[in-house]
Every structure is written in C-alpha cells, then in structure tokens.
Amino acid sequence: MATPPLASTTARRRTTAAALTSDHFVRAHRALGTATDDGQPEIVFFAPAAGGSTTAFYTCKIASDGSGSARELVTVGNLRAKDLVVLTKPCNGLTLLFQASSSEYYVCNLSTGEHVSLPPYASAAKPDPYSGGAYVCSSTGLGFDPAAGEHKVVRLYEEKERGQQRCEMYSLVSGGGWRPSAGRVPPDVTKCLEGRPPVFLEGCFYWHMDTGRLGAVEASILRSPEQTILSLSVVTEQFGWIPTPEGLAREVSHLAELDGSLCAVVDLRLVAEEYELWTWSGAGAGAAPAASSSSWSRRCRISLTSLERPMRDELGLGLRVLPLCTSPDGKILLATSWHKVYAYGAGSNRVNTVFSMHHLVDVPVEPALMLNIALHEESVVVVGRRGDVGRRLKMEVGKSGVVI
Numbered sequence: 001m002a003t004p005p006l007a008s009t010t011a012r013r014r015t016t017a018a019a020l021t022s023d024h025f026v027r028a029h030r031a032l033g034t035a036t037d038d039g040q041p042e043i044v045f046f047a048p049a050a051g052g053s054t055t056a057f058y059t060c061k062i063a064s065d066g067s068g069s070a071r072e073l074v075t076v077g078n079l080r081a082k083d084l085v086v087l088t089k090p091c092n093g094l095t096l097l098f099q100a101s102s103s104e105y106y107v108c109n110l111s112t113g114e115h116v117s118l119p120p121y122a123s124a125a126k127p128d129p130y131s132g133g134a135y136v137c138s139s140t141g142l143g144f145d146p147a148a149g150e151h152k153v154v155r156l157y158e159e160k161e162r163g164q165q166r167c168e169m170y171s172l173v174s175g176g177g178w179r180p181s182a183g184r185v186p187p188d189v190t191k192c193l194e195g196r197p198p199v200f201l202e203g204c205f206y207w208h209m210d211t212g213r214l215g216a217v218e219a220s221i222l223r224s225p226e227q228t229i230l231s232l233s234v235v236t237e238q239f240g241w242i243p244t245p246e247g248l249a250r251e252v253s254h255l256a257e258l259d260g261s262l263c264a265v266v267d268l269r270l271v272a273e274e275y276e277l278w279t280w281s282g283a284g285a286g287a288a289p290a291a292s293s294s295s296w297s298r299r300c301r302i303s304l305t306s307l308e309r310p311m312r313d314e315l316g317l318g319l320r321v322l323p324l325c326t327s328p329d330g331k332i333l334l335a336t337s338w339h340k341v342y343a344y345g346a347g348s349n350r351v352n353t354v355f356s357m358h359h360l361v362d363v364p365v366e367p368a369l370m371l372n373i374a375l376h377e378e379s380v381v382v383v384g385r386r387g388d389v390g391r392r393l394k395m396e397v398g399k400s401g402v403v404i
Contacts, residue, residue: 039328040061040062040063040068040327040328041061041062041324041325041327041333041375042059042060042061042062042375042376042377042378043059043060043061043062043324043335043341043355043373043374043375043376044057044058044059044073044086044110044373044374044375044376045057045058045059045060045070045339045357045361045372045373045374046058046081046084046086046372047081047357047361047362047363047364047372048080048081048082048362048364049075049081050077052080052081052082053077053078053080054075054076054077054078054079055075055076055079055080055081055084056072056074056075056076056361057072057073057074057075057076057110057398058070058071058072058073058360058361058398059071059073059110059376060355060360062327062333062341062343062354062355063354064327064329064331064343064354065354066352066353066354066355066356068354068355070360071398072398073110073111073376073397073398074110074113074395074396074397074398075395075396075398076393076394076395076396077393077394077395077396078391078393078394079097079393080099081364081372082099082364082365083099083100083101083134083367083368083369084097084098084099084367085097085098085099085100085195085196085197085367085369085370086370086371086372086374087141087142087197087374088256088257088322088324088335088370088371088373088374088375089257089324089374089375090110090374090375090376090377090379091142091143091144091151091200092144092151092377092379092381093109093111093377093378093379093380093381094107094108094109094142094151094379094381094383095107095108095109095110095142095374096108096140096141096142096153096197097115098140099134100124100134100135100136100138100140100194100195100196100369101134101135101136101195103120103121103123104117104118104120104391105117105118105140105153106118106393107142107151107153107172107383107384108383108393109379109380109381109382109383110376111377111378111379111380112379112380112397113395113396113397114382114383114395115383115392115393115395116172116383116384117391117392117393118153118170119170119177119178121155121168121178122157122159122160122161122166123159123160123161124136124137124138124157124158124159124160125137125157125158125159125160125163125190126160127191127194134195134368134369135194135195135368135369136157136193136194136195137157137158137190137191137193137194138155138156138157138158138190138193138195139155139156139157139193139195139196139197139198139207140153140154140155140156140157140197141153141154141197141198141199141200141205142197142200143200143203143205143234144200144234145171145203145234145235146203146235147235148171148173148174148235149173150171150172150173150174150384151171151172151173151384152169152170152171152172152234153169153170153172154167154168154169154170154181154198154205154232154234155167155168155169155170155178156185156189156190156193156198156207156232157190157193158190158191158193165185165187165188165189165190166180166185167180167181167183167185167232168180168181169181169237171384172383172384173384175384181232181237182236182237182238183232183236183237183238183239184239185239186227186230186239186241189207189209189230192207192209192210192211193207193210194210194369195369196208196210196254196369196370197370198232198255199255199256199257199262200234200257201257201260201261201262202260203233203234203235204231204232204233204234205231205232205234206229206230206231206242206255206262207229207230207231207232207255208228208229208252208253208254208255208264209227209228209229209230211250227241228243228244228249228252229241229242229243229244229255229264242280242294243296244264244296245264245266245278245296245298246296248264248266248276248278251266251267251268252264252265252266252267253265253266253267253320254320254322256322256323256324258277258279258299258323258325258326258332259325259326261279261280261281262279262280263277263278263279263280263299263323264277264278264279264280264296265277265320265321265322265323266278269304269316273303273304273305273316274301274302274303274304275301275302275304275315275321276298276300276301276302277298277299277300277302277323277332278296278297278298278299279296279297279299280294280295280296281294281295281296281297299332299346300332300344300346302315302344302349302351303349304316306349307349307350307351311342311351311352311353314336314338314340314342315334315336315342315351317338318336318337318338318366319337319366319367319368320336320337320370320371321334321335321336321337322334322335322336322371323335324341324373324374324375325375327343329343330345331343331344331345331346332344332346333354334351335371335373335374336371337366337367337370337371337372338366339356339357339358339363339364339372339373340353340355340356340357340358341353341354341355341356341373342354355373357372357373
C-alpha cells in the first residue's frame with residue numbers, strides 16, 4: 001500500500017479538525033448526549049495534588065440526595081491549583097484554564113486532555129502595584145463565533161508598562177496571533193477588572209464592572225447604573241452597555257449564566273441577609289441587546305434569615321455564591337467558594353447540600369477570584385493547534401471508573 005503524500009494527509013487532518021469543531025457537529029454531539037443522558041447535571045471540580053505543584057480534575061453527577069460519586073478526569077503535572085481560574089461553564093465542550101497573575105493561558109478539553117497553549121502577550125497591570133496575589137486589571141474569556149465557525153479567546157486588559165487599555169482576540173483555528181478587536185475599548189473599563197473571566201452567552205461576552213476595589217469618588221465617576229455591564233459581540237467585535245437591575249447597581253456582585261439567560265447575582269447580605277438572582281431577557285443573537293427591548297426580572301430571592309442552621313450560616317459566609325443551572329426537579333444549583341453545591345427550592349425557600357468537595361479530596365483554600373467547581377460537558381471536540389507555542393501541560397487522563 002502506497003504511503004499518502006504528506007500534503008494530502010495534512011489536508012485530511014485539517015478537514016477532520018474543522019468538522020469536529022463545527023457548529024453542526026457540536027450541536028449533533030450534544031443532542032446525542034442529551035438523548036442518552038439521565039438529565040442529572042454534571043460538574044467538574046479541581047484540587048491540589050502531589051504537594052501543590054499538580055492539579056487533579058474530577059467529575060461528578062449531582063444527585064438530589066447528595067450521593068453522587070466522582071471519577072478522575074485528568075491530572076496536570078505542571079499546573080498549580082492555587083489561584084487557578086476555570087470557566088463556570090464550558091464553551092461547546094472546551095474550557096479556559098489560567099492564573100490571572102501569569103501570562104500562561106490554555107484552552108482544554110477536560111474529557112480528552114487535549115489542549116492548546118496560547119501565544120504569550122504583554123503583562124497586565126495590578127490594581128495595587130505594590131501588592132501580590134491573584135488580582136490583576138485583566139479579564140480573559142472563551143467564546144464561539146458561529147459566523148466563522150471557530151472558538152475565539154478575548155483578553156481585555158490594561159498594559160503593565162504603559163497603562164494603555166487593550167482588547168485582543170485570538171482565533172483557535174485560523175490562528176494569526178493576538179490581534180486588536182475591531183471595536184474601540186470604552187474609557188476606563190480596565191480599572192474595574194480584577195482577573196475574573198467574562199460570561200459568554202449567545203454570541204456575546206459580558207463583564208461586570210466591579211468598582212468595589214475603588215474609592216467611592218472614583219467609583220462614582222467611572223461607572224453609572226447604565227454602564228455597569230459591558231458587552232462585546234464575538235462576531236462584530238463591537239462593545240455595548242446594558243444596565244443593571246434598577247436601583248441595584250452597587251449590589252451586583254457577579255454575573256453568571258443561568259439556563260440560557262444572563263444572570264446578575266445581587267448580594268444583599270449586609271443590609272437584608274439575602275441573595276437575589278435576576279435574569280436579563282435580551283441576551284443573544286451575537287450583539288448587545290437594546291435596553292429599550294430588554295429587561296431584568298427577579299428569578300428568586302434567597303432569604304438567609306428563614307433558613308435553618310447550618311444552611312443559613314454556610315450560605316451567609318464566604319466570598320461568593322454562583323448559580324450553575326436548574327436541576328430536573330426545578331431547584332437552582334448554587335456553587336460556593338467554600339467548595340459546596342446547594343439545591344435551592346424557590347417555592348419553599350429551602351436549601352439542601354447536594355455536593356461537597358470536603359468528602360472527597362483535601363479541600364484547598366477559598367479561591368480569590370472564582371470557584372473550584374464548574375459545570376462539565378463530556379465532549380470529543382478537537383482543540384485547534386495553531387499558535388501552540390507556549391509551555392505544554394503534562395496531562396494524564398484519568399481512568400473511567402469511580403476513583404474517589
């Protein structure tokens with residue numbers, strides 16, 4: 001049998017890679033998974049291993065009685081879990097791994113261990129140049145461009161050396177290195193970034209302009225209620241603004257995706273011992289929605305004072321609570337920076353624990369930026385290889401059986 005020419009083999013590989021990352025294939029694979037799945041949400045969580053220099057990723061299906069078991073996905077031998085940021089929801093089966101204070105970012109398929117390291121770029125400034133830690137005037141996210149049929153990484157940041165604002169894009173398939181976004185970055189937005197990734201939803205990235213680390217005067221000058229959530233279309237690369245829920249601009253602590261809608265987490269613990277989840281009706285179509293045709297509605301109010309202990313104390317403490325999704329029985333799954341997942345019934349205002357890392361691994365410290373828990377999506381999507389010039393991760397794929 002004759003050996004096929006190298007050019008022909010390379011072309012076939014590129015065709016296969018393009019097919020496995022196409023929007024049609026992703027939707028077909030997801031539909032097949034949905035048809036054969038039991039409907040229970042699946043999460044991924046990570047913790048330090050081997051003295052802290054290694055990070056282990058595990059997956060677990062959430063059971064309503066908290067009885068779910070976990071299996072190992074991958075172990076990364078040269079990536080520290082400390083200050084590691086993972087997107088709370090994958091993008092068509094791929095996720096972004098990074099430490100905001102470093103210049104190394106990776107797009108990974110945690111189901112297969114395949115990954116690509118992104119090209120290096122300029123370092124970002126810190127909110128306080130004299131302090132260390134995870135906080136940095138930068139935010140990086142992963143999205144999918146349906147028009148181009150490929151995943152894109154966006155980085156919004158303030159340069160460390162010259163203090164200039166920049167927004168750069170990187171395409172996983174077409175490559176070409178980091179390039180400036182088409183749209184102009186609005187003034188002063190990078191002062192409100194601290195390292196957390198944006199939410200990507202239906203063709204748009206969304207950033208919460210967090211002024212909590214700024215002085216009161218500077219915060220009032222930089223941001224108004226109408227300019228608290230910044231959007232960027234992955235297709236047109238143009239920026240826009242959407243308002244926060246009326247009268248709650250200062251209380252919005254995080255953004256998330258909840259069941260296909262942009263969700264604002266309103267933290268009222270200090271004034272009313274409550275959380276509120278608000279959803280925005282205008283997200284989608286790859287462009288920032290017009291405020292006149294969209295609105296916020298309150299999804300639920302979580303009254304901590306009416307919860308029984310220890311649930312009241314557990315939800316009332318910690319840096320953050322983020323919604324993951326709604327379970328098949330209609331309860332909202334809430335993940336916390338204290339490494340637990342709770343199921344909240346809005347009708348009864350009752351909460352029960354459905355997952356705890358404490359029962360499975362040595363629990364790490366509370367993360368500064370995000371969570372050690374995210375949604376997981378089994379996927380065979382191929383990660384593009386163009387521009388893979390950085391440090392390779394030492395990925396070891398775990399066994400398929402239950403390991404913890």
